[in-house]
Amino acid sequence: MLHLALESRLQAAVTALYPGIVVDSIRVRPASDSKFGDYQSNALMALARERKVNPRQLATDVVARMDVTDWCEPVEIAGPGFLNFRLRPGALESVLQAALVGEHLFFSVTAPELRRTVVIDYSSPNVAKPMHVGHIRSTILGESLSRVLRLLGHRVISDNHIGDWGTQFGMLLLGWKTMLDAAALDADPIGELERIYKRVNIGCKEQPETLERARAELVKLQAGDEENLKIWREMIRLSQVQFDTIYGRLGVRFDHTLGESFYNPWLPEVVSRLLELGIARESEGAVAVFSDGTLPQKEDPFLISRDGEWVANPALIRKSDGAFNYATTDLATLDYRLRTWSPSEIIYVTDGRQQLHFRQVFQAFHRWQPQAATAVRLTHAWFGSILGEDGKPFKTRSGDTVKLADLLDEAEERALRVVLEKRPDLDSVAQREVARKIGLGAVKYQDLLPNRQSDYVFSWDKMLALTGNTAVYVQYQCTRAGKVVRDAGVLPAAWTSGPALCLQEPSELALARHLLSFGLSLEAVGDECRPNLLCNYLYELASLYSRFYDSCPVLKAAEPARTTRLALCELTARVLRQGLDCLGIEAPESM
């Protein structure tokens, strides 16, 4: 908010001094310490180095060309060239006042001409397999990015690229035909599908003829066999029921669910085009994309060093048996998305093990459609692997995976135990509802809080923690703030009629200053695909509110403090609620 106003003044002043210079990196940020004022800029020191001039002199020259007297006291130049901005009395209050009447909530909605169309690809579970804890990160991260970008005014298209095609269906079809337990399928469809898959998988390893039969079923499916197609569709339907149940609980919604199978019709064309263009060629019976030598060896995803020599590291787009694979589908998907939605950005939210794959896909696409590729920003927002409590990789095939539904159940149960203890006065329906919001919030927050690139050590206790830097803390402060406003009854007319706020106490000022930075954290989340920045912001805000609440009586205070503090409660509640919503977390009215 205010930092943007100051920033544009500063940029204008720099431009006045150096016409034509790129000022994007000239930033104004909240002061690192309130003793330096409200806002600061460090950018002139970097600029001075670049221009080889004295930084203090540059700061003096820039400040002389900058007029911020409507908002600030005279700008102070500190140390080697920091600019410190100290707001004039009333400046913060006027921003709060505007927020109270609904002019903004401390962030700016992107101007229409700057709005982006962003496709976000996340979750992507596999058909016929239970969603496990490994799916949560992509789902929660993607959903949060989607919500933040939408709030900022961008056009977001969320697409669930489910795994509904591939070699596993040979085994599933064989199992379905030879060992399906109809009653079990009825009672627990995914459990039964998982069972037959595992049984056939073992059979394939032990008996070559079983493997052959599974392959034969797959070939029939791919050739369009009616019976197999029917079974395949039924397996997808049963899986979608499971997905929808989980997504319903998580509050996750997709605009599209275009699985891998959707792109089948285009795969032969993708391969033949890449062959024609000389991007791909045959090798050992398969078709693969190789390096074109235009990139430095270290950056080329199609080269790898082995024993001191750079050798080919191709991406296969057609196997020697004629089947297509992952890269082929992703290229077709990319092509389809660009043709269909003309996005300015596509964000893939998957685990970090797929980094090389996406670098290859992006690079291959760039060679296939250079013009289209330069018009879109392709982002692989990857996240770290999930590890077991022992720090070793959390392998899905080991059989002891934690199912997502079980995790969510456990989260709600643990939360309910606390609610029963803290709120025996509520009826059981209300208790369950609060426990649901708290339990699910805890899981989501825990998932979003760490830097996404860090590896993830799965722990029940950590995942379901209800004290400290958790969603519960933020939810709790949010309900307290909301409660004060409700208890006030009639809201002060001054909120809508004119300047009546007056911030005085340090804890009031600190809280107000932090409210103004909401937009900064939203922008950062959108730019860097890092919802943890929003978690940090909200935790800090909740913490500042708690300190304020502890030291400043609200309802019993005399005017104008009462009106001011009530306004802080109201705005804090609004920002916390909006921020939690961006994380996909619900804020209970009371808890």
Place this chain on the structure above:
RNA sequence: GCACGGGUAGCUCAAUUGGAUAGAGCGUCGGCCUCCGAAGCCGAAGGUUGUGGGUUCGACCCCCGCCCCGUGCACCA
């Protein structure tokens, strides 16, 4: 071997384009409900940011070397 991450307090993690005295939670120790919700607040202890150099007014961050951990590297997705 090469590439991409990571290494920060006892543990789990932050640190806003290189910025001012590296911050939280958990755990430990000690305080605070006669006062709008104690799922809370205040305080203490705890650090040579893996390691050795370099760049500069200033480095957890950038550059070079080395040591650990994870992941990936041709027909799985």
